[in-house]
Amino acid sequence: MSGPREVQVGRRVVLGMLGVGTVGVLFGSRVQDLFERTLGRTPLSSVLPLSRFRIYTVTGSFPSRSEAEYRLRVGGLVDRPVELTAADLRAMAPTHLTKDFQCVTGWRVSDVRWKGVRLVDLLDAAGVQAGAGGVRFFSFDGAYTESLTLDQARRDDVIVAYELEGKPISTAHGGPVRLYVAPMYGYKSLKWLEAVEVTGPNPKPGYWEVRGYDVDAWVGRSNGRDDDPI
Amino acid sequence: MTTTPSEAAAPAPASPPERLPRFDGVERALHWSTAGLVLVLLVTAAVLYFGQLSTLVGRRELVRRVHVVSGLLLPAPLLLALVGRWGRGLLADLRAVNRWDADDRRWLRSWGRDPSVRLGKFNPGQKLNAAFVGGAIGVMLISGSIMHWFDPFPLSWRTGATFVHDWTAVALVLVIVGHVRMALGDRDALRSMVVGWVPADWARRHRPRWYEDQVGDGEATRSGSG
Numbered sequence: 297m298s299g300p301r302e303v304q305v306g307r308r309v310v311l312g313m314l315g316v317g318t319v320g321v322l323f324g325s326r327v328q329d330l331f332e333r334t335l336g337r338t339p340l341s342s343v344l345p346l347s348r349f350r351i352y353t354v355t356g357s358f359p360s361r362s363e364a365e366y367r368l369r370v371g372g373l374v375d376r377p378v379e380l381t382a383a384d385l386r387a388m389a390p391t392h393l394t395k396d397f398q399c400v401t402g403w404r405v406s407d408v409r410w411k412g413v414r415l416v417d418l419l420d421a422a423g424v425q426a427g428a429g430g431v432r433f434f435s436f437d438g439a440y441t442e443s444l445t446l447d448q449a450r451r452d453d454v455i456v457a458y459e460l461e462g463k464p465i466s467t468a469h470g471g472p473v474r475l476y477v478a479p480m481y482g483y484k485s486l487k488w489l490e491a492v493e494v495t496g497p498n499p500k501p502g503y504w505e506v507r508g509y510d511v512d513a514w515v516g517r518s519n520g521r522d523d524d525p526i
Numbered sequence: 527m528t529t530t531p532s533e534a535a536a537p538a539p540a541s542p543p544e545r546l547p548r549f550d551g552v553e554r555a556l557h558w559s560t561a562g563l564v565l566v567l568l569v570t571a572a573v574l575y576f577g578q579l580s581t582l583v584g585r586r587e588l589v590r591r592v593h594v595v596s597g598l599l600l601p602a603p604l605l606l607a608l609v610g611r612w613g614r615g616l617l618a619d620l621r622a623v624n625r626w627d628a629d630d631r632r633w634l635r636s637w638g639r640d641p642s643v644r645l646g647k648f649n650p651g652q653k654l655n656a657a658f659v660g661g662a663i664g665v666m667l668i669s670g671s672i673m674h675w676f677d678p679f680p681l682s683w684r685t686g687a688t689f690v691h692d693w694t695a696v697a698l699v700l701v702i703v704g705h706v707r708m709a710l711g712d713r714d715a716l717r718s719m720v721v722g723w724v725p726a727d728w729a730r731r732h733r734p735r736w737y738e739d740q741v742g743d744g745e746a747t748r749s750g751s752g
Contacts, residue, residue, distance in 0.1 A: 306624035306657040313661030314668075317690050321669060324689030325682045345692035351580035358581050401673050402684030468581050516681050 325404075332406050349397070349405055351468045352487075354503060359437040359488050363464065363472045368418075368456070372432075372494035375423030382458060382472055388413045391455050393478055398515050400481040410476050412457030416450045418492065429497030433475055436490035442475065443499035443511065444484070453478035456489060480513040546729050546740050548647075548718040550615040552607050557719055559603040564702070566596045571695060597670050600663055622647050623656045629735070647736040655705055662701075665694050 320327070335344070363382040371377040391414050397405045419431070424446070431449040433442040448454065457476040458465060465471030470487025477484040483504045505511050510518040549557070570593035573579045574586070583589060607613045630650045633643045638651075648656075672679050672687035679687070709716040714728040729737040 302625045302627050304624050305626040305630075306620075306653060306660075309654065309657035310661040310664065313658070314664050317661075317665035317668060317694065320690035320693075321672060321683055321686040324686030328685065328689040344696065345689075349577065350575060351577040352586050353580065353584050354587055355584060357584045398681070398685075400684075401676055402681075402686075402688035404685055404688075468577050519677060 328404075329406065349469065350399065350403055353437065355437045355439050358467050359435075360467050361436060361472060361488070366472045368473060368489060369491040370418050370422045370494075371491065373425040373428040373496070374419075374494050375425060376421075378418075378422050380418075385413050385456065385458055385473065388417060391452070393453060393455065393476070395453070395478045397482055397485075400483060400509065400513070400519050409459075409461050410455065410457045410478075411459035411462075412455035412473075412476060414452060415454045415456055415475075415492070416452075418456060419449065419494065422494070424494055427496065428494045430495045430499030432493045432495055432499045433486045433489060433502075434491040434493070435486050435488045437488050440486055440488075440503045441500070442484055442486040442502035443495075443505075444477065445497075445499075445512075446494075448477075448512075451479070456492075477513075479515060481509075481515055481519065483509060484513045542741050543726050545723040546726050546737070547722055548724045548729075549619075549722050551722070552612050553616050553619065554719060554722060556603045556607045556616065560600065563596050563600050563603075567593060567600070568699070568702075570596070594670070594674055597666065601667065619647070620656075623653045626650065626653065644735045645733050646739075647733055649733075651708070655701060658701055659698075662694055662698050666691060666698075669694070 366382045368380045368385065369377070370380070390411055393410045394407055395410070397408045415431075429446050431444050431446060433444075435441065444454070455476050455478075456473060458471070458473050460466075460469055460471075465474060470485075470489075473489050475484075475486040475489050483502075486502075501511050512518055570589050573583045573589050574593060580586065607616050627646075629643045629645060630653065632640050633645060634650045636643070638649070669687040669691040672683060673691060676684050709719070714724050718724045726737070726741070729740065
């Protein structure tokens with residue numbers, strides 16, 4: 297290249313970084329997994345990008361409701377509309393799930409422990425009427441909604457969650473009670489769950505879905521891609 | 527600047543300049559507009575990323591949009607500075623920042639302590655800083671674009687892009703903190719990024735080879751041998 301005295305170090309640094317960045321995009325998810333397994337449960341995770349939820353809210357604030365004042369309504373096309381307290385939910389048979397939480401934009405938190413009640417148990421308690429085909433969910437933030445088909449809502453890994461990592465779910469994480477739809481991207485797991493409404497076959501799309509996201513948000517099989525789940 | 531007028535005026539015939547132009551207006555505008563955008567990016571990034579801040583601020587959609595728009599604008603000042611003839615000073619400096627000679631390598635190996643090193647306009651730390659920031663802007667643009675327009679990309683790329691974006695941001699913050707600390711530790715250099723010039727004496731002591739280029743060889747040799 298140029299003579300031995302002058303070397304274009306700047307260009308090499310820039311090109312090298314672009315190369316490393318590209319490799320990082322292609323294989324970084326594995327490296328991140330390794331980091332999380334080794335460092336993710338140490339104090340380092342509070343300053344470094346490890347095992348960390350990005351806290352989303354679509355409104356100007358975080359809606360707060362204590363466990364004592366919390367109520368969950370199940371209504372719509374059901375025989376017996378019900379209203380449940382947090383204590384009612386805790387009295388029902390619990391389900392534990394340990395799954396990766398995957399955002400459609402790419403971030404992921406490994407092995408998150410959830411505890412809650414299967415949604416299907418709530419639906420059965422209320423008695424779903426013939427002709428129903430979908431379920432809508434409403435958040436007490438007043439803006440966010442979500443929806444599932446009735447078949448999706450009946451899955452064992454769709455729960456109304458009240459514990460995250462062994463503790464009551466904090467306000468930032470959508471507590472005291474939120475939806476957790478394990479097989480789908482994070483935006484399906486509506487926070488601050490207030491009402492479940494059984495509807496006809498084609499429920500209205502949710503908050504992000506009217507903004508372009510897929511309604512059927514299977515991890516790895518939606519939003520432009522058809523990959524194997526990681 | 528502390529030289530009294532009489533002292534400065536004494537060797538009248540070949541009086542060296544008191545001030546040397548270091549950065550022209552285009553370069554300073556580029557530096558500060560980029561710095562401003564980076565500041566907006568860091569603040570919005572912190573709000574998007576740290577749970578307590580997200581809780582405090584909310585309005586995720588708005589914050590996200592500000593972050594994305596500032597990020598897309600980030601290369602604009604550089605491109606604007608380079609499209610016209612007004613970018614000649616910048617181009618010359620980019621060339622100087624790109625090339626390393628034997629003095630630069632010795633400076634780096636001795637951590638700046640080797641007294642025989644005679645530096646040009648930029649020291650190797652500044653050259654590395656400029657190259658790193660340039661590369662990082664490219665990396666952040668690419669990974670950020672994958673995170674924003676994620677539809678065509680496989681899930682593992684999206685996670686990889688998030689990984690790259692997060693860790694490059696950590697490195698960038700460290701480098702920027704270092705850059706600001708160095709600047710605050712050298713007021714003459716910092717002032718030159720605001721008003722454009724450095725005291726000639728600063729250049730003679732810290733950047734002897736650049737000083738010689740600026741004032742002409744004979745002059746520099748005389749003042750150098752003192």
